[in-house]
Amino acid sequence: xxxxxxxxxxxxxxxxxxxxxxxxxxxxxxxxxxxxxxxxxxxxxxxxxxxxxxxxxxxxxxxxxxxxxxxxxxxxxxxxxxxxxxxxxxxxxxxxxxxxxxxxxxxxxxxxxxxxxxxxxxxxxxxxxxxxxxxxxxxxxxxxxxxxxxxxxxxxxxxxxxxxxxxxxxxxxxxxxxxxxxxxxxxxxxxxxxxxxxxxxxxxxxxxxxxxxxxxxxxxxxxxxxxxxxxxxxxxxxxxxxxxxxxxxxxxxxxxxxxxxxxxxxxxxxxxxxxxxxxxxxxxxxxxxxxxxxxxxxxxxxxxxxxxxxxxxxxxxxxxxxxxxxxxxxxxxxxxxxxxxxxxxxxxxxxxxxxxxxxxxxxxxxxxxxxxxxxxxxxxxxxxxxxxxxxxxxxxxxxxxxxxxxxxxxxxxxxxxxxxxxxxxxxxxxxxxxxxxxxxxxxxxxxxxxxxxxxxxxxxxxxxxxxxxxxxxxxxxxxxxxxxxxxxxxxxxxxxxxxxxxxxxxxxxxxxxxxxxxxxxxxxxxxxxxxxxxxxxxxxxxxxxxxxxxxxxxxxxxxxxxxxxxxxxxxxxxxxxxxxxxxxxxxxxxxxxxxxxxxxxxxxxxxxxxxxxxxxxxxxxxxxxxxxxxxxxxxxxxxxxxxxxxxxxxxxxxxxxxxxxxxxxxxxxxxxxxxxxxxxxxxxxxxxxxxxxxxxxxxxxxxxxxxxxxxxxxxxxxx
Numbered sequence: 160x161x162x163x164x165x166x167x168x169x170x171x172x173x174x175x176x177x178x179x180x181x182x183x184x185x186x187x188x189x190x191x192x193x194x195x196x197x198x199x200x201x202x203x204x205x206x207x208x209x210x211x212x213x214x215x216x217x218x219x220x221x222x223x224x225x226x227x228x229x230x231x232x233x234x235x236x237x238x239x240x241x242x243x244x245x246x247x248x249x250x251x252x253x254x255x256x257x258x259x260x261x262x263x264x265x266x267x268x269x270x271x272x273x274x275x276x277x278x279x280x281x282x283x284x285x286x287x288x289x290x291x292x293x294x295x296x297x298x299x300x301x302x303x304x305x306x307x308x309x310x311x312x313x314x315x316x317x318x319x320x321x322x323x324x325x326x327x328x329x330x331x332x333x334x335x336x337x338x339x340x341x342x343x344x345x346x347x348x349x350x351x352x353x354x355x356x357x358x359x360x361x362x363x364x365x366x367x368x369x370x371x372x373x374x375x376x377x378x379x380x381x382x383x384x385x386x387x388x389x390x391x392x393x394x395x396x397x398x399x400x401x402x403x404x405x406x407x408x409x410x411x412x413x414x415x416x417x418x419x420x421x422x423x424x425x426x427x428x429x430x431x432x433x434x435x436x437x438x439x440x441x442x443x444x445x446x447x448x449x450x451x452x453x454x455x456x457x458x459x460x461x462x463x464x465x466x467x468x469x470x471x472x473x474x475x476x477x478x479x480x481x482x483x484x485x486x487x488x489x490x491x492x493x494x495x496x497x498x499x500x501x502x503x504x505x506x507x508x509x510x511x512x513x514x515x516x517x518x519x520x521x522x523x524x525x526x527x528x529x530x531x532x533x534x535x536x537x538x539x540x541x542x543x544x545x546x547x548x549x550x551x552x553x554x555x556x557x558x559x560x561x562x563x564x565x566x567x568x569x570x571x572x573x574x575x576x577x578x579x580x581x582x583x584x585x586x587x588x589x590x591x592x593x594x595x596x597x598x599x600x601x602x603x604x605x606x607x608x609x610x611x612x613x614x615x616x617x618x619x620x621x622x623x624x625x626x627x628x629x630x631x632x633x634x635x636x637x638x639x640x641x642x643x644x645x646x647x648x649x650x651x652x653x654x655x656x657x658x659x660x661x662x663x664x665x666x667x668x669x670x671x672x673x674x675x676x677x678x679x680x681x682x683x684x685x686x687x688x689x690x691x692x693x694x695x696x697x698x699x700x701x702x703x704x705x706x707x708x709x710x711x712x713x714x715x716x717x718x719x720x721x722x723x724x725x726x727x728x729x730x731x732x733x734x735x736x737x738x739x740x741x742x743x744x745x746x747x748x749x750x751x752x753x754x755x756x757x758x759x760x761x762x763x764x765x766x767x768x769x770x771x772x773x774x775x776x777x778x779x780x781x782x783x784x785x786x787x788x789x790x791x792x793x794x795x796x797x798x799x800x801x802x803x804x805x806x807x808x809x810x811x812x813x814x815x816x817x818x819x820x821x822x823x824x825x826x827x828x829x830x831x832x833x834x835x836x837x838x839x840x841x842x843x844x845x846x847x848x849x850x851x852x853x854x855x856x857x858x859x860x861x862x863x864x865x866x867x868x869x870x871x872x873x874x875x876x877x878x
Contacts, residue, residue, distance in 0.1 A: 161190030162212075163197055169205040169347070170340050171198030180218025181211040183259045185231025187221075191263075192232045192240070199244055206343035207244070209267060210251035210336050216276070219258025222285070225427060234259060234291035235407070238266030242355050247346045251339035252276045252327065257315070261326075262293040265300065268354035270327040271342055272318040273335040278326060281313035283387045285430060286423030286814060290414035294394035295406045296356040301325045303364050303399050307374050311391045361399045371396050384668045385814040387426075390417055421824055425816030428864075429806055432799035432817070436626045437619065450608035452616035453560070455479060459527035460534050461547055463494035466564055467536035469592030472501045474534075475514040476593065477620045482527050483520050495520050501593060524550050532560040532613070534586055539687075541568050545576050552577040560610055562586040567633045567688065571603035581607040584614045587634060589808045597808030598623040603630045624807040629794035636804050638789065639818070642781035642846035644685070647673040648714035649844070650774060651755060652706075654766035657734040658747055663774035668812025673778070674734035675745050676810070677717075678727035682734075686721040706762060712843040716758065776833050777847075783822045784834055787850035790819075790871060797868050798823075823864040827857045 162174045173194045175181040183191075191209075198207045211217050220234075241248050241263075250256070250264035252272040257279050264270050264278075272278070280289040280297065288294055289310060298306035301324045309316065321327045331338040352358065364370060375392050382388040390413045397409035417423055456479065460471045463485035471494075474481045483498065485491040499515055506513035519526070524547075527533055533555060535547050544563060551561055561583045563573055574580035585601025598618040602611045611627055618625030628635045647660050661672025671679065689695050694708050695718050706713060720733065727733030728741060735745035759766055786801045795801050802817020815821050822830050831849050838847040855874050856862065862870050 160186050161194045163194040165201070165203065166208075167340050167344060169203055170343050171201060171204040171207045172336070172340070173198065173207065173209045175209070175211040175217055177221075178213065180215050180255070181213075181260075182218050182221040183234065183263070184221040184224065185229070188232045188234065188237060192237055195237075195241055195244070195248075199246060204246065205347035206246055207248045208251050208336065208339045208343050209241075209248065209263070210339065211253065213254075215254030216250065216252045216256045217260030217263055218255055219260045219281075222427065222430065234262065238262060238292055239357075241266045242268070242357060244268075245351070247343060247349065247351060247354070249339045249343045249346075251335045252278065252318075253335045255315075258282055258289065258293075259291055262289055262291040262296070265293065265296040265326075265356060268351055269342065269346065271329045271331065271335060271339040272321060272327040274318050274330050274332050276318045276321075276335075277315040278318070278321045279313060279315035280310050281315070283311060283313040283391055284426065286385075286387045286420060286426035287417050288387060288391045288394050288410070288414055290410055292357070292407065292410070294391065294410050295398045295403060297326075298361045298395050298398040299356050299359045299403075302362045303367070303370065303395060306398075307392065307395050310395060311374075311378050311388045357403045364399065367399060371399075383670065383812060384666065385812070386420065386422055387417055387814075390414075422814040425814055425820055425824070428816045428820050429802070429813055432803050433624055433807075435797075435799045436624065436803045437615075450612040452613040453531070453609060455531045455613065455617060457482070457530045458532045458534065459484060459530040460536055461524065461527070461551070462535065462537035463490060463498075464536065464538070466588060466590055466592055468494050468498050468501065469590060469594070470534055470536055470564060470588055471498050471518060472505065472593035473588075473621045475502060475517040476505060477617070478514075479517065481518045482530055483518055484522070484524055484526060485520070486522050486524075488522060491520060491522055505593065525554055527551070528554055529556055530559060532562060532617070534562045534564055536564040536588075539565060539568065541572065544568065544573055548573050548576045548583075552579075558582070560584070560613055562614060564588050564592075565601075567637050569632075570601045570630045571605070574603050574605055580605040582610055584610050585630070585634070586614055586618070587636075595808060596622070596624050597636075597804060598625045599634050599636060599804065599808075600625055600627045601630055601634055602627060624803050626800050626804050627796070628800065628804075629792070631792065631794050635789055635795050635801055636808055638794075639782045639785040639801070639805070640809065642785050643778050644673055644677075645714065645844075645846065646777045646781045647774075648716050649712070649841070650769055650777065651716060652714055652759065652762075652764055653769060654759075655769040655774065656752065656755070659769065659771075660774050660778070663771035664778065666771065667775055667779075668815055670810050678733035678735055678737075678745060679743075681727050681729055682717055682721050683726045685717055689718065707843065711845055712841065716755075719754075719758070777837055779818065779821070780830055780834050780837075781846050783818045783830060784848075784850050784853065785846060786819050786822075787853045787856075790867070791850060791852040798864055819867075820864055827853060827861040831857050 160176050162176055164172045166172045175187055177184055177187045198204045248267040249269040250267040252264060253276055255277050256264050258281055261278050261280055280293050282289050294310060305324050318330045322330050378388045378392055394410050394413050397406040458474050458479045459482040460467050461484045463483055471481055471483045485494055502513045502515055533551055537543050537547055563585050565585055566587055570585040574583035577583060584606050587599035589595035589597050600611060600614045615625045650660055657674035661674050664672040725732040728737055731737045731740040736748040789795050798819035801819050805811035805817050806813050811817055831853055834847055834849045841847055856870060859870055
């Protein structure tokens with residue numbers, strides 16, 4: 160709704176009321192129409208101010224209305240009525256003016272913003288474009304290049320940048336509504352023609368065609384198959400080249416195409432999925448957030464390698480005091496320098512003072528005696544981590560939460576080394592830990608709800624997408640990654656090249672294909688894990704390798720490369736070659752192609768033509784199939800949890816919604832049929848055997864993804 164008051168005797172104040180962000184629901188839109196009409200017809204009112212309650216102007220359209228038939232007044236005529244008003248209308252922007260909220264402000268004649276406000280048109284992140292005149296008004300106000308930068312990325316700008324760009328007319332540190340009312344009084348009676356943005360042409364831009372061509376090329380490259388950023392460029396082009404009315408018609412046509420697209424559904428699904436997993440559900444249906452997180456004041460990090468350094472920075476940036484422990488003096492000195500640099504660069508980006516004084520360094524584990532939470536980030540070795548947990552149990556005060564940053568090891572085994580296993584949880588960060596958005600919070604059978612709640616809350620304070628997952632080998636993300644990588648190896652054996660596999664995956668939308676990613680992270684990482692699993696045979700390089708290990712098909716290709724010292728970018732050679740160690744430019748390697756040919760000949764394999772479709776089906780469906788096993792095992796609470804993990808941490812293209820959403824879009828019956836097809840061709844590959852849960856969901860009519868939870872509960876109750 161919108162509330163109307165007369166202030167300063169002749170200013171009509173309209174306040175949007177729809178907590179928490181004053182979204183433009185049907186009721187709010189009706190309230191705006193009614194109150195604007197009332198203000199304009201009141202002879203005592205000389206000017207109008209629009210603001211939002213509780214320090215927030217407007218967060219935009221009500222996304223919950225997207226899936227239903229829209230009721231209430233439409234936005235475009237409402238904004239036109241405000242713009243064509245014969246009395247000045249001033250937007251008082253506090254908190255945020257995003258999407259439809261900024262479009263509302265652009266329909267006003269003037270905009271006053273608080274210095275801490277943020278503004279933006281983030282519709283592109285939901286697979287849409289600003290379709291209530293935003294793509295037409297913003298270029299007319301601030302010029303084509305600046306408008307393209309904002310609209311195609313959806314980024315938010317500060318009030319200071321908005322003032323510099325010309326989006327707002329004034330910025331204040333004081334009460335924004337008071338400043339807007341004062342400003343409204345000062346402009347009463349002025350001509351409003353120059354203040355109606357839709358009446359203006361776009362500021363002239365030299366060589367407009369070349370500009371749009373260049374921008375379109377960049378957008379296509381960064382969008383990686385997403386259609387909304389491209390539609391945004393087309394809409395802004397309409398603003399620059401057509402009269403306003405025709406530009407609005409083009410905006411409407413483009414929006415109609417986007418609104419019903421699968422990509423928009425995928426992106427909106429991601430939006431809601433991220434909020435669902437933040438409610439800390441358990442597969443059993445219980446909720447972690449019924450348990451109050453423990454207050455944290457002081458934390459510690461053990462081990463200051465690359466991961467430990469990032470975790471230290473992430474903790475310090477939340478305001479915690481951090482004890483950073485590294486027993487090796489040289490490593491400690493290097494870490495101290497690296498952490499200080501990361502904190503300074505991060506502070507500069509955010510415009511705050513660096514939190515250097517929050518980190519205390521020590522070589523002695525005794526220094527962590529009085530902390531509230533410890534995150535162990537030593538080398539990924541169960542014996543070493545076990546030793547650290549035994550030391551922490553002896554040193555830490557009673558009640559200290561003990562967390563392990565492990566990517567695959569048994570959290571319950573580590574918990575069993577402590578007298579209080581209920582205080583142990585896994586916190587699986589992704590490198591670089593102060594940048595990457597995902598955090599898997601791993602609970603064992605004895606982890607207390609409060610311990611998990613505390614870890615989840617800490618992840619949220621760090622700005623992470625925190626997902627609670629059960630304890631198993633590889634948890635959710637890495638467990639699903641294993642069959643994906645194995646299928647990529649098998650495809651090489653059968654005739655594919657790293658370039659072919661990576662191209663197919665990158666055209667699908669991944670930033671990097673499996674082999675480029677492997678070169679980046681280091682081939683030796685997987686080699687070490689496979690050695691720990693007893694899969695690597697001695698004498699592989701001499702040609703005595705077998706392709707069946709532990710009763711199943713195995714590809715030793717990665718082991719063979721590692722035995723040649725080819726670890727990826729760090730050595731300048733891996734699946735690709737690089738100009739020098741550390742270079743990021745991957746080049747096709749003739750040696751690797753010869754090596755694959757010799758390997759196939761040695762094993763009697765005949766190379767065949769493999770197309771992109773087979774690459775996608777075998778890699779992605781194997782990964783998805785493991786996701787169904789994870790749901791069946793109760794390791795993840797629902798498909799949303801898996802999808803958030805893959806979109807936030809593993810580079811799954813957001814516009815495809817995550818692996819489980821993608822399976823739902825493709826059709827579960829289709830996924831099942833293709834898995835059965837490949838399983839018949841490769842009976843020695845267990846991960847191609849369709850999950851029983853997938854079979855049961857197809858047999859029950861392939862319910863939509865939001866009904867999977869009910870179906871899984873029903874299936875489990877029948878066991």
